[in-house]
Amino acid sequence: MKPAPFAYAKARSVAAAIELLASNDARLLAGGQSLIATLNMRLSQPALLVDINGIAGLDRIALTNAHIEIGTLVRYAQAERSPEIARAAPLIALALPHIGHTAIRNRGTLGGSLAFADPAAELPACMIALGAEIEIVGPQGQRAVKADEFFKDLFETALTARDVLTAIRVPVASGATRVGFAEFARRHGDYAMVGLAACAQADGTRLNDLRLAYFGVGATPVRARKAEAALAEGDVEAGVSALAGDLDPPDDVQASGAVKTHLAGVLLRRVARQLGRAAS
Amino acid sequence: MSERFHEVAVTVNGEDVRERVDARKTLVDFLREELALTGSHVGCEQGVCGACSVRVDGVVVRGCLMLAVQCDGARVDTIEGVADSGEIADLQQAFIARNALQCGYCTPGMLLTAQELLARGGVPSRKQIRAHLSGNYCRCTGYQAIVDAVEAVAKTRAEAKR
Known part of the structure; x- marks a missing residue:
């Protein structure tokens, strides 16, 4: 199908974008790899598209001592090539090759993935696992929202209709940081049936501050807190058993909830092995 | 500025093209319908199949997931150009x-x-x-x-x- 008619404006600054978003039924356009597909299918029919691709400075990757800040317009392919992300945010580097296909990664943006908040997408779960902060600019100015509070419901986030997600802030990985990532998808690059992003701080054989964030199992990424408690003590099989109390995935076209819960356990064993290894 | 039709200047296979485009026109439809470059194919129109792949500023993208209006100032290479060269x-x-x-x-x-x-x-x-x-x-x-x-x-x- 073809999109329904809409007006288009290219914003030259974040302030200009927020101004344009004041008009009725306007949508932000970043990489467009989800939005334009929904326009083509007429699942969304905005009156105005506000294109932020021309705004200078939103595609920067900046490293400080404590954080790595990734601009909203950083594209997946750019992030894959970034030595800063590989070193300071190894979980994101692990997840990136699973996101879409090469042509999608050439165009899709990290900020767009979070703002769209597909329940089966990789990056929202990574943000939860990493304890990231989402930087937002709106008509009232700038604010930062913790990833734990950003994803509200199916395709719903803390963003209002006039907000622009401008950057992601992730704590820099240390020598003790352990990360793990695994997913099941029918075809490499497709949305996952179930996936798991994990991050912890190793202390001897213990895993402190362990965060297991599953995706594809609910409306938003889901923390598996009971499994976290078991795995932190080093008991992988107790963690797998605990998943039944953590997850309640609905049946979908790809798999039943029971199959997804089983697969979540398989992923936990794989990710537990990754968490046991120091980053090379 | 917030309008439906926009003038775009695109370099397609090395040739400068100036066209007035409807904002809703995807890049692949623009190439096929306005420029008669029908080597780029339209398959699923939702980014899944890859038949519409073209190069924009040197990288391969989905022609169905980019709008022609976004290509103002860009260099676009299609299969025709890459084959001819x-x-x-x-x-x-x-x-x-x-x-x-x-x-x-x-x-x-x-x-x-x-x-x-x-x-x-x-x-x-x-x-x-x-x-x-x-x-x-x-x-x-x-x-x-x-x-x-x-x-x-x-x-x-x-x-x-x-």
């Missing part, structure tokens, strides 16, 4: 030699995507070739012959460099 002549020959196409619907996208991988140099593994082409559907060949062709060209090009 001779850039992929060896790859085209390898596709023919190894029966890497039957109906040809996926072939332009397949060639452009494969060329993106080959242009990085070296000889990618078959696994890397498959991963790079994973976003391009072919319903005829079963992919084996396509991977063969890309692998063969990678080896020949690496050999020629030595």
